[in-house]
Amino acid sequence: MQYDGGGIIENWDDIRVFLAVARAESLSGAAPGLRMDPATLGRRIARLEERLGTALFVKSPQGYALTARGERLQAHAARAEAALALAGEAGGPDRGLSGQIRIGAPDGCANFILPQVCASIQAANPDLELQILALPRVVNLSKREADMAVTVSPPEAGRLTVQKITDYRLSLAQRADAPVPGGLSDLKRPLVGYIPDMIFDRELDYLGALGAKGVPLASNSVSVQLQMLRHAGIGIVHDFALPFAPELRRVLEHELRLTRAFWLVRHAADRRSARLTRFAAALAAGVRAEVARLEAECLTAARARRDG
Structure with missing residues (x-):
């Protein structure tokens, strides 16, 4: 060289x-x-x-x-x-995917969506080694922290290719045994959410939607926030995460429902890689299916509680 x-x-x-x-x-x-x-x-x-x-x-x-x-x-x-x-x-021979692929993702997606999706893809491709990089920040693809990344907003700079995977919904939730607030202006339980100065993407800033000025119980991790809600407080939660915490329930759905999106981001040069393109298609399809499955499960549980 x-x-x-x-x-x-x-x-x-x-x-x-x-x-x-x-x-x-x-x-x-x-x-x-x-x-x-x-x-x-x-x-x-x-x-x-x-x-x-x-x-x-x-x-x-x-x-x-x-x-x-x-x-x-x-x-x-x-x-x-x-x-x-x-x-x-x-x-190489015409066979299943192989080698190592690393996916970067915000921890909500990394914890509640990607494990099931990656397990399914790997089961169909036994020679494939998948790594999930869960970070409470934007994954730096230019430094090759990962081969591709799931993000909550499309990047506006860099030599990257971006495709929308799917929309997902978020709701206000609290313990099912707590009194239901009368409205957004009647949130007596402590608010659970992100540490304000550590919000790494504008799409994760929910304080405006709640009309709140502070977060008494905060973490930079969605998983930690969910654990906080299992003990105390009220906060905005991914609908696809709620099946993992059955003691929580959505509240004030008529006043607050948020929609965000997942995007798949790749290096522009990787468009020539048939292997990564095949994997990206499988990953996007898997994420779409898993978000839909978990949100349907969340909706079914909510209807069962109302009808019960």
Whole structure:
């Protein structure tokens, strides 16, 4: 592989090490995925820089930041990595999906939707290794934190492809044994929701819909919020999460029902990957089906309580 910053790289393993450190921005962050210790990675990077006769990283206690020449090498290396992956797919047998795929997602989707969907896809493709990266923030695809991501709003920048997966509904919910409030202006139980200054997407800011000024019980995790509601308070919950907490019930449905959407975001270059395109189609279809199934289960339970 020729490098325009000066020098020639002949060993693909050097590129693999370089890309991992560049994406993790640290030796310790890259070490687990490469199954090497940070000291070994440091020596490998130093030898690579020596052979190329140029610094690829600025090292500091905060981590490894790419130099201008390092950024040029990363662009070339990423293209070479994608080309190798495509070549491997083209030469492989016509069979089920295989290899490792990592999906990034907000923790509501990651906890209540993706486990069932991924289990189903993997059962049909035994050679496939699926990883769910659950983060209370936007997944950084440009740094290859994941191969693709489910988001709650479409990104407005970057070389990405975006497709809408499905809408989903949210409702106000509390324990079934708590008194039902008379209206949104009569919410006597403590409000459960996101930590206001840690809301990473505008679609997750529900305070305006509630006319509330504060959140007495807050977390940056949807799963933690659900656990809080199982003990006390009232808050906005995904309808698809309610079947996992049968002691909760929706309230004030005539006053407050929210609709949001899930979007599937991928690297633009990955459109040429038949493997990732096949997986993305299966993932989107699975998420749509699972959201519909769980929301129908939530609706059935609500009707049963009313009729009972």
